[in-house]
Amino acid sequence: MTASIEFAGVAKRFGAVEIIPDFSLQIAAGEFIVLLGPSGCGKSTLLRMLAGLESVSGGRIVLGGNDVTALPPGKRGLAMVFQQYALYPHMSVFDNMAFGLRNIGVAAAEVQRRVTAAAQMLELDALLPRLPGQLSGGQRQRVAIGRAVVKEPKAFLFDEPLSNLDAKLRARTRIEIARLHKRLGSTMVFVTHDQVEAMTLADRIVVMNGGRIEQVGQPMEIYQRPRTKFVAGFVGSPAMNFLPAERVADAQGYVAVRLGNGAVLHTQVRASIESRELCIGVRPEGLKLAEGGAITGTVELIERLGERSLAHVGLGDGTVVVAEVPVQRPLAIGDVVNLQPELGHLHVFDAAGLAHHAQAA
Amino acid sequence: MSSATFNRSAMAAPAWVGWAFVAPFLLCYLGLLAAPVLEGFWLSFNAVDLLTGRGQFVGLANFIDLVKDEIFLRSAANTVLFAAICTPALVGLGLALALVLNRPGKLGAWLRGTFFASNVLSVTVVTLIWRLVLLPDRGLLSQALPGFAPLTDESLALPFIALVTVWWGIGLPMTLILAALQQVPKDLYEAAALDNTSRWRSFRFITLPALRRTLILVAIVQLLGQLQVFGQAQLLTNGGPNNSTRTMVMFIYEALFDQWALGYSAAAAQLLFVLLVLGVSVQRWAEKREEAA
Numbered sequence A: 001m002t003a004s005i006e007f008a009g010v011a012k013r014f015g016a017v018e019i020i021p022d023f024s025l026q027i028a029a030g031e032f033i034v035l036l037g038p039s040g041c042g043k044s045t046l047l048r049m050l051a052g053l054e055s056v057s058g059g060r061i062v063l064g065g066n067d068v069t070a071l072p073p074g075k076r077g078l079a080m081v082f083q084q085y086a087l088y089p090h091m092s093v094f095d096n097m098a099f100g101l102r103n104i105g106v107a108a109a110e111v112q113r114r115v116t117a118a119a120q121m122l123e124l125d126a127l128l129p130r131l132p133g134q135l136s137g138g139q140r141q142r143v144a145i146g147r148a149v150v151k152e153p154k155a156f157l158f159d160e161p162l163s164n165l166d167a168k169l170r171a172r173t174r175i176e177i178a179r180l181h182k183r184l185g186s187t188m189v190f191v192t193h194d195q196v197e198a199m200t201l202a203d204r205i206v207v208m209n210g211g212r213i214e215q216v217g218q219p220m221e222i223y224q225r226p227r228t229k230f231v232a233g234f235v236g237s238p239a240m241n242f243l244p245a246e247r248v249a250d251a252q253g254y255v256a257v258r259l260g261n262g263a264v265l266h267t268q269v270r271a272s273i274e275s276r277e278l279c280i281g282v283r284p285e286g287l288k289l290a291e292g293g294a295i296t297g298t299v300e301l302i303e304r305l306g307e308r309s310l311a312h313v314g315l316g317d318g319t320v321v322v323a324e325v326p327v328q329r330p331l332a333i334g335d336v337v338n339l340q341p342e343l344g345h346l347h348v349f350d351a352a353g354l355a356h357h358a359q360a361a
Numbered sequence B: 001m002s003s004a005t006f007n008r009s010a011m012a013a014p015a016w017v018g019w020a021f022v023a024p025f026l027l028c029y030l031g032l033l034a035a036p037v038l039e040g041f042w043l044s045f046n047a048v049d050l051l052t053g054r055g056q057f058v059g060l061a062n063f064i065d066l067v068k069d070e071i072f073l074r075s076a077a078n079t080v081l082f083a084a085i086c087t088p089a090l091v092g093l094g095l096a097l098a099l100v101l102n103r104p105g106k107l108g109a110w111l112r113g114t115f116f117a118s119n120v121l122s123v124t125v126v127t128l129i130w131r132l133v134l135l136p137d138r139g140l141l142s143q144a145l146p147g148f149a150p151l152t153d154e155s156l157a158l159p160f161i162a163l164v165t166v167w168w169g170i171g172l173p174m175t176l177i178l179a180a181l182q183q184v185p186k187d188l189y190e191a192a193a194l195d196n197t198s199r200w201r202s203f204r205f206i207t208l209p210a211l212r213r214t215l216i217l218v219a220i221v222q223l224l225g226q227l228q229v230f231g232q233a234q235l236l237t238n239g240g241p242n243n244s245t246r247t248m249v250m251f252i253y254e255a256l257f258d259q260w261a262l263g264y265s266a267a268a269a270q271l272l273f274v275l276l277v278l279g280v281s282v283q284r285w286a287e288k289r290e291e292a293a
Helices: A043-051 A093-103 A108-121 A137-150 A167-184 A195-201 A219-224 A229-234 B002-011 B015-043 B061-068 B070-101 B106-120 B123-134 B140-144 B157-169 B171-181 B186-194 B199-227 B231-236 B248-257 B262-292
Strands: A005-014 A017-027 A032-036 A058-063 A078-081 A155-159 A187-192 A204-209 A212-217 A241-248 A254-259 A264-270 A277-282 A287-289 A295-304 A309-315 A320-325 A336-341 A347-349 A355-357 B046-048 B055-057
Touching: A005 A043, A017 A043, A017 A058, A017 A212, A032 A043, A032 A195, A043 A078, A043 A155, A043 A187, A078 A137, A078 B186, A093 A108, A093 A137, A108 A137, A137 A167, A167 A187, A167 A195, A187 A195, A195 A219, A204 A219, A204 A229, A212 A219, A212 A229, A229 A241, A229 A277, A229 A347, A229 A355, A241 A320, A254 A277, A264 A347, A264 A355, A287 A320, A295 A320, A309 A336, B015 B046, B015 B262, B046 B061, B046 B262, B061 B070, B061 B262, B070 B106, B070 B157, B070 B171, B070 B199, B070 B248, B070 B262, B106 B157, B106 B171, B123 B140, B123 B157, B123 B231, B157 B171, B157 B199, B157 B231, B171 B199, B186 B199, B199 B262, B231 B248, B248 B262
Parallel strands: A032 A187, A032 A204, A078 A155, A155 A187
Antiparallel strands: A005 A017, A005 A058, A204 A212, A241 A254, A241 A277, A254 A264, A277 A347, A287 A336, A295 A309, A295 A336, A309 A320, A347 A355, B046 B055
């Protein structure tokens, strides 16, 4: 039942405005793909084109081996969960879930069986006679998921389904969706701008920017070896620290850089980069307090998060970097500290924004 | 604590200040609405001579005369028939127009404006326009269909006044329904599209339930309005031919200003009031019954 999905050179234009120039991606049957990117990057448009709710300006969409580019939404065999739930307000929960099945003439007994099974799985049994207006946000989203489940679709599409839920419920529903995927083994395409959702749910993440793919990869790969400066800055919270640097001579075959304050770092990045103007990136957990460290600054803010503490350190030139500091370490705002990047965690970005990673990492 | 006490004493004002704020409305309401209604109610039990201003209590005599008055009965029947033609037509046509014109683009906007335009005309202008169309011998319609003169035909005159009324009044129902249509979230239709919903089922199960309250509102407003029809009938046919277009408000008006029968006219007005209440009640009852079903 579950199907593979292929985008082949898919484009979307609104008049003269090009939203998606040329998008190609293969999604295996049963895979959980998350489209991740900032607002306006085209991820929702892409999902809507897959659903058939938006026309395709160029290219093909292939579902389970069949070209569905020109098919209307109902004929594609997909189910979608919307950000605003989109439950039919005048129908009970049961009817909401049964509506799509009745539309295609599924027998009443089969409708009953499927809705009951889905309601049981999503703990909606007690809510079946209620109207959507009588449900909480989380319950409504579960009904929306149930409505998708009963259709036994070729793939599930999720359009930022957790955005309207509070933090606690979002975490819970995230786990439910992960369980659902494990249980059904269906292809799922999930659109979000929330990297935590992407990291926790995805088999593979597709990071998008300006209608293009920045990187496709497994969550940890995206986190540890971002392909571009955009991905490095977008994924991870707090964001990666970036510092401008100038390339200097290095005898070891690796890149050496001079930072703004004159300190020289000998990285573990192979010296195959052309540009002279570089940027180094290091995540907060790769930036440690160290006597005589290369970077000196003043503590401006300390975020104590329980399991870890983050120090925001202002450098002389106005840049602020975030470093993870030991929880027990007594540190006060205004303290002058030295920080040293762990060379294994150091990324170098060239003038084109492409990342080069440390050899060991 | 102390500041709350302080604020409270500062806020406190004599009771008459509150009344002073309400007074302008209350005086208008009592003087211009409640008092005339009550006086009308009282008048309907009296025979009043307008010239001397003297009245005599006659009990239910006015009402008994009314139900024996063939012209009154005819007027009441005409009024009910007129409302029964106009109300469903205005709701149905308003809905149809709203569905067709609920689209972006200049053409849609232009058509919406056009259909609404007739609404701003006064009854005098509307009837003038339609007289030019419907006049026997010289009207536009008689040019196209010689000998066809609906306003002089007993069975056609009322339906044609209803037609004029629908033409005149269609803008408001259309606009109200359009406003309601645009409140229906777009993603419901998208979910329906993914659910393989046919256009009819989408209309039946998503659009119509979403419009229900607005349709009821439009129906009640139109029913109340059409039961009080006066201007079009007065100006197009003056109640003729053979009383076939005489309405209740026309009857009330004529009883008072032609026959100076103040009590009789007031009694007819009371019966119209009963009819209005009855009309709305039947509608609410039907609606409740549908809700329960």
